[in-house]
Amino acid sequence: MLDSNSNSLPDDLCDALQWRYAVKKMDPSKSVSEDKIAALLDAIQYAPTSSGTQPFKVFVITNDDLRTKIRAASFDQSQVTDASHLLVFAAWDNYTDARIDSVVDHHAEERPGTREMLEGYYGNLKGMYLPRTAETNFEHAARQAYIALGFGMLTAAQMRVDTTPMEGFDPSAVDDILGLGDKNLRSVCMLAVGTRDAANDWLAPMKKVRKTDDVLFERID
């Protein structure tokens, strides 16, 4: 039960969790500052991922032509073009030897003297991942992107930046629009980042609804 008086949540975080909602109508005249976008991207960049692979890429789109095309592939949802920035999260379409090697190389460079340990660790990872189907590996990569999506949304809320997480789009169409196939990426979710137009948003005045503790959690002591 979210209540700033009853637990240890920092007040600002508690307020942010109540303040945020999935905005349905953005005000296209109110842009989010590049400073805040940079801060939001920092949170995405520093989100943890499985074995530090960060198996995705994030496209930060302000281009109007592209966003018009993406909106057409997103059931014409207005946030795609009314937001100030559209983030498209695209996960690796598979794990490969070369992609995991590039993680090893980067870590070894940043952590001198660890190459042997890293090669052992990621060698085991390859043993698990490489025999799996591309679809299984893609789904695993997609889940990692969702951790970063979570970090991004919660950080945005704490900066009082509005967001709309979006899955209601045709992934293949968005992949084509952004040329993701050539990059071995597949779009998994989008995050519209902008400013709520509360007066014209049917969802804005609605009470926030969440499952109660007894439905969502089970304690086993």
Add this chain to the structure above:
Amino acid sequence: MLDSNSNSLPDDLCDALQWRYAVKKMDPSKSVSEDKIAALLDAIQYAPTSSGTQPFKVFVITNDDLRTKIRAASFDQSQVTDASHLLVFAAWDNYTDARIDSVVDHHAEERPGTREMLEGYYGNLKGMYLPRTAETNFEHAARQAYIALGFGMLTAAQMRVDTTPMEGFDPSAVDDILGLGDKNLRSVCMLAVGTRDAANDWLAPMKKVRKTDDVLFERID
């Protein structure tokens, strides 16, 4: 580039992103207070999910016998028993008519006068979800759990509570241990919540490594 001087991230959030890491060695003598666990669960409860379905359940386990069994199914990773609380995120194994109806009923109860609109909206959702395979729906539900996992980890870090996100376990074995099959749930990830034993953790002194901006992001203006 994470730097509290260069952008708009609240200082505490910037510090939290640097402070957190996936703890490899927890100190079993240092429990996390129930207040902080409640706050962490609040963040999980208030994380956004697709159409507000919250298609997962979180088991909060302190029971030693159960954790010993889960540790055996988790490559003997010590955090499972050395953490103070083990959270197991379990996603719905499918979307069904009845489960979506229960979401409609709950929302209609909390938002009087919206039942007709809700039935229309979730009717469309059923039209999309119910014809899909159970595996596709499970993967979609799992992704939603990962958003909540992200909210939980970032919130914990801001309270200076340590966590270890864990995927290195045998999901079927954990499902059996917790009897999840009977509940139409499947385990997807775990979060050990405890207190780092930094002196005995090989990862604690390591530099944090993240992909650089130019690798992780692509701006399209």
